[in-house]
Amino acid sequence: MKDVLWLARNTLSKTFRKKRNVLLYIGLPFISIFIAFLVYGGSGVKALHVGIVDKDHSQIAADTVHFLSGLDNVKTAAISQSEMKSQLADGKLDCAIIFEKGFAASVRSGNPAHIRMASIKGAEVTKFVQSYLYQYIDHIESISKVSSGNEQTFQTMYDEFQNASYKVKTIHLQDLSQSSDLTYQTMGVLILFMLMSAFSLSELILAERENRTYFRLLSSPVSAGKYVLSNVLCNLIVMAVQIALITAAMKYVFHMTMNLSIWQLSAVMFLFAWISTGISLMMVSLSNSRSAFNSLQSLIAVPTCMLSGCFWPVEIMPKALQKVSDFLPQRWTLETLDKLQTGHPLSSLYLNILILIAFALCFFLFAIYQFSRNRNTRNFV
Numbered sequence: 001m002k003d004v005l006w007l008a009r010n011t012l013s014k015t016f017r018k019k020r021n022v023l024l025y026i027g028l029p030f031i032s033i034f035i036a037f038l039v040y041g042g043s044g045v046k047a048l049h050v051g052i053v054d055k056d057h058s059q060i061a062a063d064t065v066h067f068l069s070g071l072d073n074v075k076t077a078a079i080s081q082s083e084m085k086s087q088l089a090d091g092k093l094d095c096a097i098i099f100e101k102g103f104a105a106s107v108r109s110g111n112p113a114h115i116r117m118a119s120i121k122g123a124e125v126t127k128f129v130q131s132y133l134y135q136y137i138d139h140i141e142s143i144s145k146v147s148s149g150n151e152q153t154f155q156t157m158y159d160e161f162q163n164a165s166y167k168v169k170t171i172h173l174q175d176l177s178q179s180s181d182l183t184y185q186t187m188g189v190l191i192l193f194m195l196m197s198a199f200s201l202s203e204l205i206l207a208e209r210e211n212r213t214y215f216r217l218l219s220s221p222v223s224a225g226k227y228v229l230s231n232v233l234c235n236l237i238v239m240a241v242q243i244a245l246i247t248a249a250m251k252y253v254f255h256m257t258m259n260l261s262i263w264q265l266s267a268v269m270f271l272f273a274w275i276s277t278g279i280s281l282m283m284v285s286l287s288n289s290r291s292a293f294n295s296l297q298s299l300i301a302v303p304t305c306m307l308s309g310c311f312w313p314v315e316i317m318p319k320a321l322q323k324v325s326d327f328l329p330q331r332w333t334l335e336t337l338d339k340l341q342t343g344h345p346l347s348s349l350y351l352n353i354l355i356l357i358a359f360a361l362c363f364f365l366f367a368i369y370q371f372s373r374n375r376n377t378r379n380f381v
Contacts, residue, residue, distance in 0.1 A: 007230035188310030278363025285370030
């Protein structure tokens with residue numbers, strides 16, 4: 001064990017002696033947070049700017065405008081007919097509502113008319129205002145029908161409607177979907193960087209074999225098994241630091257609501273660190289040179305992360321590709337995190353955990369088999 005620790009310390013010291021490697025292993029993972037903020041950070045609720053052209057100048061029209069002004073995320077402004085087109089074209093207004101002459105009279109008669117909406121941004125903008133506006137007008141229309149054309153009865157009921165003793169209280173519920181998406185996206189990109197880190201550290205085995213350092217080590221009491229074990233330890237230490245720094249930054253620097261505890265997040269990601277190390281050792285065992293290793297890396301790292309949904313929701317992919325993703329460890333890692341975010345206790349996700357452990361064992365056992373089946377130390381460690 002002393003030899004393993006000495007080799008691990010020596011490898012880490014030699015690796016992080018170069019500032020470029022500090023940026024590669026420690027700095028780059030923080031990009032995952034910035035990418036997540038670029039994708040989801042600007043998706044907050046924006047106020048809808050509505051222009052009001054009041055040609056009716058009636059009490060009902062004024063009360064309708066007052067109702068619209070009280071809606072959340074809606075800002076109204078009185079404008080003239082001539083200003084409407086220019087402000088819509090310039091983007092200063094999202095939509096405009098025109099109360100034509102005779103609007104109040106049509107509502108009183110039970111046949112609302114003489115009201116128009118204008119927008120160049122389409123139904124996705126006008127639907128929100130339209131639904132509330134038409135509902136409000138329908139209430140007044142109902143009062144008109146009940147009053148049966150009696151002006152005094154209508155006015156009495158209308159005043160009671162405007163000054164109703166009961167109030168509707170609006171309670172804002174916290175939208176957890178955005179914070180969940182932020183965490184999901186951050187972990188997806190972090191998974192890629194963890195894979196890249198594992199590949200870079202395991203590639204040192206091939207590099208030291210090519211420059212004959214490995215063979216000089218074997219002439220000492222250090223065995224090949226201890227040498228590989230020290231590389232595994234280096235991988236796990238570096239990725240554990242990455243996980244710790246990223247989770248701490250998410251919680252204490254960017255104040256992201258992760259919807260799961262830090263220890264659960266760290267435990268799942270550290271389990272994936274074992275998987276990443278197993279994959280990298282498997283690739284080393286299959287490679288005769290660094291060029292062959294780099295070719296395998298290009299085929300495995302980014303494509304499998306794309307298929308697993310690390311960069312976008314897996315649901316948007318074709319069904320066939322979704323089935324392929326079920327055979328990838330990145331997909332199971334993200335699915336486990338997603339279920340933890342939705343309130344599933346870790347104990348209920350034992351199947352996911354067992355599958356991740358099985359992935360790690362398969363990769364490590366395959367690497368051990370490949371290392372042991374070739375007896376020529378000039379070709380394999």
